[in-house]
Amino acid sequence: MWAYWLLFLVPAGIAFSPVRGDKYVQHMAWAIVGLLGILIIGLRYDVGGDWLPYLVYLQNAQKGDLAQVILDGRFMNGSLYVLLNWVAVQLGWGIYFVNLICGAIAMVGLIKYCQKQPMPWAALAVAVPYLVCVVYMGYTRQAVALGFLLWGLSFLRAGKELKFIVLILLGSAFHLSLIVTLPIVVFAREKIHWLAFPLIGVFLYSVFNMMSQITTRGGASMVEGMTIIWEYTRTRQSAGGALRTYLNALPVFVALFYWKRIKMISADYKIMKWMAIACLVAIPALSIGPTLIDRLGLYLMPVQVALWPRLIAVQRTRLKRTTWASMIIVFYGLVLYVFFHYAVHSHLWIPYRMWPFSSEPVYPLPFPV
Numbered sequence: 001m002w003a004y005w006l007l008f009l010v011p012a013g014i015a016f017s018p019v020r021g022d023k024y025v026q027h028m029a030w031a032i033v034g035l036l037g038i039l040i041i042g043l044r045y046d047v048g049g050d051w052l053p054y055l056v057y058l059q060n061a062q063k064g065d066l067a068q069v070i071l072d073g074r075f076m077n078g079s080l081y082v083l084l085n086w087v088a089v090q091l092g093w094g095i096y097f098v099n100l101i102c103g104a105i106a107m108v109g110l111i112k113y114c115q116k117q118p119m120p121w122a123a124l125a126v127a128v129p130y131l132v133c134v135v136y137m138g139y140t141r142q143a144v145a146l147g148f149l150l151w152g153l154s155f156l157r158a159g160k161e162l163k164f165i166v167l168i169l170l171g172s173a174f175h176l177s178l179i180v181t182l183p184i185v186v187f188a189r190e191k192i193h194w195l196a197f198p199l200i201g202v203f204l205y206s207v208f209n210m211m212s213q214i215t216t217r218g219g220a221s222m223v224e225g226m227t228i229i230w231e232y233t234r235t236r237q238s239a240g241g242a243l244r245t246y247l248n249a250l251p252v253f254v255a256l257f258y259w260k261r262i263k264m265i266s267a268d269y270k271i272m273k274w275m276a277i278a279c280l281v282a283i284p285a286l287s288i289g290p291t292l293i294d295r296l297g298l299y300l301m302p303v304q305v306a307l308w309p310r311l312i313a314v315q316r317t318r319l320k321r322t323t324w325a326s327m328i329i330v331f332y333g334l335v336l337y338v339f340f341h342y343a344v345h346s347h348l349w350i351p352y353r354m355w356p357f358s359s360e361p362v363y364p365l366p367f368p369v
Helices: 002-016 023-042 051-060 066-072 079-091 094-115 120-138 140-155 161-172 176-188 196-215 222-235 241-264 269-285 290-300 302-313 318-342
Strands: none
Touching (some): 051 079, 079 094, 094 120, 120 302, 120 318, 140 161, 140 176, 241 302, 290 302, 302 318
């Protein structure tokens, strides 16, 4: 578990450090911590719940030319991830090359988003226990998608919508589910035209139709396809899904008491408001489709990264800010401890092993197939 605690304690310690340094020192600190995260994520061996399924992508990348490999890759779902595996096979660099690239995208997006928060190191410490340790090391494709979302949110303002859209589309090529976050772009502007809401409805209809076609490989209507998705997610168990939904909603409930102050320091106030509403709506929605809500809830995790640091920043005395920061850091330390000691699937993350320090193979599965 040393790697997980190292990732958490470094930003937590810097958050409380009285020494700040100049801009150069700060850039160096972020670069070192970012590189540490990329290496721990990218060079892991047999860590995470989806380790074996991702090795299958690498194996499939050997079976034919690039066009055939992409077409076979979940019917274009995750085509950029499939392409990345194909490149890894051509270069002979294996799964570690794939995970390093994915880890780099995910960490860059997270760091850029954290740096936009009033307490950036506290924001990173909040992100580590679940977003980094569990999502980034367990669900590689969604980790990259989440990284692109965080990157886009870090600069989404009026006039920069096109950059956000491009990043979301890139992330959707790793995991198609990210496309549902595209309507966030509407809330970047100060005034929202009433036509935006029916357009969002049309967009979501189109997304659901596309997802149903992908699920059935074009062999069913939208209603039939969505019924298949619905039954699949409704009947599957998502261990810890409710707890993760409550983790997203908790800072929203606390922020309600300080909303006016948070609004004053938030350039992205409208975006955060609608994402906070989505976190609250997700709680009753759990009773309808727990697995679906849990998976889509990953894209609401930026609310935790943004709101907790702002709740620290809006406290009016240094003593209160220190107290709040201490409580939040300790709370997320407990989240980290509880997951790795009591979560149903924690054994898939423990022990942490890293190539090449424990004789892990360059190719975890035999090549060629």
